[in-house]
Amino acid sequence: MLRSFIEVAPDSHFPIQNLPYGVFRPRTGGGQPKIGVAIGNYVLDLAVLEEAGYLKSTEAAPIRIWSEPSLNAFMALGRTVWKAAREEIQSLLANDNPKLRDNAELRARALVPRTDVDMLLPVEIGDYTDFYASRDHAANVGTMFRGKDNALMPNWLHLPVGYHGRASSIVVSGTDIRRPLGQRKPPEAAAPMFGPSRELDFELEVGCLIGKGNELGCPVPITHAEEHIFGLVLVNDWSARDIQSWEYQPLGPFLAKNFATSISPWVVPLAALEPFRISGEIQEPQPLPYLRHNGPHSFDIQLEVYLKSESMQQPERISAGNFRHLYWSMAQQIAHHTSSGCNLRVGDMLGSGTISGPRKESRGCMLELTWRGTEPLRLGSREQRVWLEDGDQLTLSGWCQGDGYRVGFGEATGRILPSSL
Amino acid sequence: MLRSFIEVAPDSHFPIQNLPYGVFRPRTGGGQPKIGVAIGNYVLDLAVLEEAGYLKSTEAAPIRIWSEPSLNAFMALGRTVWKAAREEIQSLLANDNPKLRDNAELRARALVPRTDVDMLLPVEIGDYTDFYASRDHAANVGTMFRGKDNALMPNWLHLPVGYHGRASSIVVSGTDIRRPLGQRKPPEAAAPMFGPSRELDFELEVGCLIGKGNELGCPVPITHAEEHIFGLVLVNDWSARDIQSWEYQPLGPFLAKNFATSISPWVVPLAALEPFRISGEIQEPQPLPYLRHNGPHSFDIQLEVYLKSESMQQPERISAGNFRHLYWSMAQQIAHHTSSGCNLRVGDMLGSGTISGPRKESRGCMLELTWRGTEPLRLGSREQRVWLEDGDQLTLSGWCQGDGYRVGFGEATGRILPSSL
Numbered sequence: 001m002l003r004s005f006i007e008v009a010p011d012s013h014f015p016i017q018n019l020p021y022g023v024f025r026p027r028t029g030g031g032q033p034k035i036g037v038a039i040g041n042y043v044l045d046l047a048v049l050e051e052a053g054y055l056k057s058t059e060a061a062p063i064r065i066w067s068e069p070s071l072n073a074f075m076a077l078g079r080t081v082w083k084a085a086r087e088e089i090q091s092l093l094a095n096d097n098p099k100l101r102d103n104a105e106l107r108a109r110a111l112v113p114r115t116d117v118d119m120l121l122p123v124e125i126g127d128y129t130d131f132y133a134s135r136d137h138a139a140n141v142g143t144m145f146r147g148k149d150n151a152l153m154p155n156w157l158h159l160p161v162g163y164h165g166r167a168s169s170i171v172v173s174g175t176d177i178r179r180p181l182g183q184r185k186p187p188e189a190a191a192p193m194f195g196p197s198r199e200l201d202f203e204l205e206v207g208c209l210i211g212k213g214n215e216l217g218c219p220v221p222i223t224h225a226e227e228h229i230f231g232l233v234l235v236n237d238w239s240a241r242d243i244q245s246w247e248y249q250p251l252g253p254f255l256a257k258n259f260a261t262s263i264s265p266w267v268v269p270l271a272a273l274e275p276f277r278i279s280g281e282i283q284e285p286q287p288l289p290y291l292r293h294n295g296p297h298s299f300d301i302q303l304e305v306y307l308k309s310e311s312m313q314q315p316e317r318i319s320a321g322n323f324r325h326l327y328w329s330m331a332q333q334i335a336h337h338t339s340s341g342c343n344l345r346v347g348d349m350l351g352s353g354t355i356s357g358p359r360k361e362s363r364g365c366m367l368e369l370t371w372r373g374t375e376p377l378r379l380g381s382r383e384q385r386v387w388l389e390d391g392d393q394l395t396l397s398g399w400c401q402g403d404g405y406r407v408g409f410g411e412a413t414g415r416i417l418p419s420s421l
Numbered sequence: 422m423l424r425s426f427i428e429v430a431p432d433s434h435f436p437i438q439n440l441p442y443g444v445f446r447p448r449t450g451g452g453q454p455k456i457g458v459a460i461g462n463y464v465l466d467l468a469v470l471e472e473a474g475y476l477k478s479t480e481a482a483p484i485r486i487w488s489e490p491s492l493n494a495f496m497a498l499g500r501t502v503w504k505a506a507r508e509e510i511q512s513l514l515a516n517d518n519p520k521l522r523d524n525a526e527l528r529a530r531a532l533v534p535r536t537d538v539d540m541l542l543p544v545e546i547g548d549y550t551d552f553y554a555s556r557d558h559a560a561n562v563g564t565m566f567r568g569k570d571n572a573l574m575p576n577w578l579h580l581p582v583g584y585h586g587r588a589s590s591i592v593v594s595g596t597d598i599r600r601p602l603g604q605r606k607p608p609e610a611a612a613p614m615f616g617p618s619r620e621l622d623f624e625l626e627v628g629c630l631i632g633k634g635n636e637l638g639c640p641v642p643i644t645h646a647e648e649h650i651f652g653l654v655l656v657n658d659w660s661a662r663d664i665q666s667w668e669y670q671p672l673g674p675f676l677a678k679n680f681a682t683s684i685s686p687w688v689v690p691l692a693a694l695e696p697f698r699i700s701g702e703i704q705e706p707q708p709l710p711y712l713r714h715n716g717p718h719s720f721d722i723q724l725e726v727y728l729k730s731e732s733m734q735q736p737e738r739i740s741a742g743n744f745r746h747l748y749w750s751m752a753q754q755i756a757h758h759t760s761s762g763c764n765l766r767v768g769d770m771l772g773s774g775t776i777s778g779p780r781k782e783s784r785g786c787m788l789e790l791t792w793r794g795t796e797p798l799r800l801g802s803r804e805q806r807v808w809l810e811d812g813d814q815l816t817l818s819g820w821c822q823g824d825g826y827r828v829g830f831g832e833a834t835g836r837i838l839p840s841s842l
Contacts, residue, residue, distance in 0.1 A: 126547075127589050132672060153670045158613045159604050163672035164585040164679070168548050168764050169637055178638035180761040183580050183709065192579045194709045194760075216590055216681065217599035217841065243761070249574045251553060251584035252673020255761035258585070260637065288604065288615045339615075340601040340664070340676035341841070343589050420638065420762070 001404060004093045005101040006111070008040040013266075013399055013408020015040070016093050017275075019086060020231070020266035020409075021071055024117040033069040033120050038266050038410070039093055041114055046089070048110040054092060054100070057084035070124040071267060072347045075211040075230045082211065082230065086271055119265035121172045122233070123209055123347045128170060128261070129337060130205075130237060130351040131162040133328035135281065137356040140368045157285060160328035160336050165237070165351065166258035173234075173264050173412040179390060179419040180259035182243035196419035197240035200388040203354040204305050204364035204396055205235035206323055208330045209267055209347065216343040222293050222335035228344065229330060232273065234264040234303075234396045234412040235351050241367055241387070263349075264396070264412040272407050276300045276400040281327045290339055297329035301409075303355060303398045305364070310391035312381045319369060321362035323398070326352055390418045422825060425514045426522040427532070429461035434687075434820055434829020436461070437514050438696075440507060441652070441687035441830075442492055445538040454490040454541050459687050459831070460514055462535055467510070469531040475513060475521070478505035491545040492688060493768045496632040496651045503632065503651065507692055540686035542593045543654070544630055544768045549591060549682070550758060551626075551658060551772040552583040554749035556702065558777040561789045578706060581749035581757050586658070586772065587679035594655075594685050594833040600811060600840040601680035603664035617840035618661035621809040624775040625726050625785035625817055626656035627744055629751045630688060630768065637764040643714050643756035649765065650751060653694065655685040655724075655817045655833040656772050662788055662808070684770075685817070685833040693828050697721045697821035702748045711760055718750035722830075724776060724819045726785070731812035733802045740790060742783035744819070747773055811839045 004016040014020065019037045024045075036043035046066035049055050058065055058074065058081060065073045074085070092100045100107060132138055135152075138161075142151035155161060171177075179200055185192035211230025214220050220228060237257060244256030280298035301323035306315035328336075333350050354364040363369045366387055370376055376384040388394060393415040399408030425437040435441065440458045457464035467487035470476050479486055479495070479502060486494045495506070513521045521528060553559055556573075559582075563572035576582060592598075600621055606613035632651025635641050641649060658678060665677030701719035722744035727736035749757075754771050775785040784790045787808055791797055797805040809815060814836040820829030 127587060129675075155604075155606075155613070155667055155670065158606075159668065161668065161672055161675075163675050164587055166548060166585055166763060167588075168766050168769070169762075171637070178762050181640065182761050183576075185576075185579075191706075192576070192709065194711055216592070219602065219841070240761070246576055247580065247582070248671070248673075249576065250669070250673070251582055252669075252671070254550075254582075254584050255757070255763065258763040259761040285612075288613065290615055336676070340603050340661070340680040341590075341599050342587060342676065342679040345589050348589070420640070 003095045004039060005095040006040045006042060006093060010404055011406060012040055013406055013410050014038040015405040016090060017402060017405055018268060018272045018407040019089055020268045021122065022266045023070060023120040023122045025120060026112060027116050027118055035066045035068065035071060035074070037089055038114065042111045043114055043117055044093065045110045045112055052106055055088060057081060057088045071122050072124050076346045078212065079227060082269065083271065086269060119172055121170065122265055122267050125167045125170055125349045126345045126347050128165040128167045128349045128351065129162055130165040130353060131160050131328065131333050132353040133160050133326050133333065134353055134355045135327040136325060136358055137354040137364060137368065140356060140363065144372045158287065160333050162333065162337065163252045165261065169258055170261045170263060173262055173414070175262065175414060176417045177238055177260045177414045178417045180240050180243065180255070181419055181421055182240060182255050183246055184242035185246045192246060196421055197243055198387065199241035200416065201239045201241050201366045202305070202388065202394045203237040203239055204303055204319060204321065205237050205351045205354060206301065207233045207235040207263060208350045209233065210344045211346060213345045214338055214343055217341040219341060220334055220338040222291060222331055225331035225334035228334055229270050231267040231269040233267055234398050234409045236262040236394065236396050236412050236414060237351060238262065262412045262414045264409050266410045268407065268409055273299050273400065275402060276407065278324055280324065280329050283327070291332050291335055293331055297331050298324045298326060299400065300324055301398050301400050306395040306397065307379070308393040309379065309381060309383055309389065311383065315393070315395060316380055318377060319361060319363060321355055321357040321364060323355060325357040326355060388416050390416050392416050424516045425460060426516040427461045427463060427514065431825055432827060433461055434827055434831050435459035436826040437511060438823060438826055439689060439693045439828040440510055441689045442543065443687045444491060444541045444543045446541060447533060448537050448539055456487045456489065456492060456495065458510055459535065463532045464535055464538055465514065466531045466533055473527055476509060478502060478509045492543050493545050497767045499633065500648060503690065504692065507690060540593060542591065543686055543688050546588045546591055546770045547766045547768050549586040549588045549770045549772065550583055551586040551774060552581050552749065552754050553774040554581050554747050554754065555774055555776045556748040557746060557779055558775040558785060558789065561777060561784065565793045579708065581754050583754065583758065584673045586682065590679055591682045591684060594683055596683065596835060597838045598659055598681045598835045599838045601661050601664065601676070602840055602842055603661060603676050604667055605663035606667045613667060617842055618663055619808065620662035621837065622660045622662050622787045623726070623809065623815045624658040624660055625724055625740060625742065626658050626772045626775060627722065628654045628656040628684060629771045630654065631765045632767060634766045635759055635764055638762040640762060641755055641759040643712060643752055646752035646755040649755055650691050652688040652690040654688055655819050655830045657683040657815065657817050657833050657835060658772060659683065683833045683835045685830050687831045689828065689830055694720050694821065696823060697828065699745055701745065701750050704748065711756055712753050714752055718752050719745045719747060720821065721745055722819050722821050727816040727818065728800070729814040730800065730802060730804055730810065732804065736814070736816055737801055739798060740782060740784060742776055742778040742785060744776060746778040747776060809837050811837050813837050
């Protein structure tokens with residue numbers, strides 16, 4: 001097994017097999033943002049390695065891409081460079097390569113404890129699209145609102161339903177989330193009212209970051225769709241259900257979602273996920289040809305959600321699922337998204353939509369976990385929850401289990417602040 | 422009346438009272454994009470004036486903002502600078518100011534015939550939001566699909582319904598539009614099919630460009646909402662109705678809209694529209710306090726739509742309406758959009774949604790003009806139209822009528838190309 005000279009615990013999310021990219025800023029010294037990869041408890045500072053002439057794979061780039069404040073410039077260099085850079089960094093960290101291992105001075109400068117850095121938004125996201133690609137989620141929500149016989153809309157099994165989200169309010173893990181204000185109209189109320197949302201929810205999602213765009217008017221064939229993916233992050237698509245149910249007809253969710261979306265700071269390259277590639281759900285009816293693909297197009301990524309209220313000492317796990325339960329693959333999402341001719345650009349993010357599994361404990365949002373409030377979550381702290389309350393910290397986590405190592409996503413966390421009213 | 426030493430016809434859209442900003446590139450010589458204002462049949466090249474030291478109002482900016490490829494840097498300087506720059510440019514063009522008028526060498530370099538330039542997208546648009554703010558449009562569409570008694574959704578009179586659009590596919594006027602492919606399922610079909618849209622439509626809209634952002638979590642009070650507007654453009658939100666009706670439940674329009682949105686190249690500053698400020702529609706029921714404002718918050722902007730098929734010599738007018746028919750003002754749209762805490766950024770665009778008026782000829786899309794295909798449009802060329810056909814050129818135009826002059830938007834035009842299949 002490939003090993004690094006950096007010690008990495010077996011349950012660490014960041015072994016040499018992973019090497020996710022992120023944008024960080026040293027907590028002291030007030031430096032500029034720059035790019036690193038996570039390895040064990042450290043960040044490997046790629047700007048330092050670049051300056052030291054250690055990164056040949058990207059030195060042809062017209063700018064110093066590892067000193068950029070986002071990954072976009074690196075992503076735009078294309079797959080051949082992604083591959084070469086990953087191999088080069090992996091080689092520099094390997095326990096049998098003395099180049100960095102035995103250069104104490106460079107190691108001291110290039111390896112920064114992760115506790116000493118602030119992580120920033122890794123990518124400048126131009127457009128954010130959110131899908132609705134988990135069948136269990138769509139069926140659960142549909143059952144609650146329309147009954148079991150009409151759970152799935154007629155279009156759901158024929159296309160990956162999606163909609164445009166808000167890019168400006170995507171924030172990095174660790175950013176506090178202000179409870180949104182909004183209009184709501186409970187069924188019993190005669191008129192709508194305005195105030196803090198009372199039905200604040202999370203949504204467990206995985207986001208796919210586009211590393212290769214397409215020209216407007218030129219759809220991406222499904223056979224080439226995965227070539228457009230740079231990597232994946234965890235996404236919490238915070239949702240205000242009371243605002244949503246009043247506003248969403250007929251044009252879809254708007255303010256119920258656009259107050260914040262949290263993503264994990266480390267972008268796991270698609271290459272690191274290859275060992276965990278598996279087949280997705282069986283699709284019946286068979287999709288139309290432009291959405292049809294063979295072979296394994298899903299990934300075995302374990303997903304967890306933790307809640308920590310103000311009175312709790314430790315976070316408590318409230319959900320455990322798996323990415324494999326997505327019905328529509330990322331490749332299908334890309335093929336569908338571009339089928340109209342819509343152009344994707346480097347840095348765009350495609351969210352999976354809430355990922356729920358078939359079991360009760362694998363439901364990916366409070367709406368489902370509490371079955372629209374009828375089954376409150378009982379927490380070990382003797383508290384219970386129907387929706388998120390002020391002070392609650394909600395954390396998504398995810399990883400692939402290898403043989404003796406984990407390829408993980410770290411976490412996407414956020415704490416609810418009281419509304420501004 | 423203020424006059425320029427440049428001759429401007431009374432029906433020109435670009436007198437000295439207007440001075441809209443745009444990004445242009447000289448058609449010959451292959452220069453870089455730069456910023457100008459339209460005056461009569463000319464573009465005044467602001468980069469040339471800046472270099473000549475004629476623009477004091479913006480010389481404190483850290484970069485040469487008039488040589489930028491978008492208006493964003495100028496917009497970010499704020500309202501005080503917008504006002505100063507407008508006054509300075511207006512003064513330089515006034516017929517009683519010899520400074521530019523009598524400098525033949527500089528005039529020759531700074532005034533470029535508009536026929537000699539290509540206009541580019543004026544603004545880098547981060548997020549694009551589309552509202553649904555015309556009551557006549559919403560009522561017409563609702564009547565067609567749900568009957569007269571349920572025409573407006575219950576939320577419609579309480580909030581400006583809106584949704585997130587696609588920013589990547591916003592194109593400048595003159596860009597050809599490729600007919601989109603997509604899934605559709607006619608009511609009589611047993612299963613959906615994939616192919617070129619057969620129900621291609623336009624939507625007559627006006628877009629508001631944000632010049633001042635707000636912090637995430639900090640709503641913009643309605644009393645300050647207009648301060649965030651830099652200027653307005655015409656918007657054609659091309660729509661594929663057959664794709665839309667199959668895909669839009671429950672998350673709203675997606676591929677039906679994201680294949681292209683055309684905007685006019687000249688951004689008319691809000692200051693140029695002040696003389697045309699009028700009261701909007703009466704709102705009953707009275708909106709909730711966060712959406713309540715007094716005084717005139719609409720504008721008297723005449724809007725027209727022209728169609729030119731391949732067999733026609735001249736475009737034919739197919740719709741004539743007015744911006745004043747919008748029910749929800751731009752100020753209300755901004756207050757609502759940010760009420761959740763959502764942040765707007767410099768360059769964001771808020772579309773009004775299709776603007777229809779109370780009369781049949783003031784309907785703002787084919788869906789309404791042909792009443793869902795039941796009343797085909799009969800054209801002078803002896804052709805008729807239910808939806809747009811390949812080769813059709815669709816042009817939006819708009820202007821405010823002053824006393825002896827017009828403050829106009831120019832046009833937003835696009836021609837339909839056959840699908841790629």
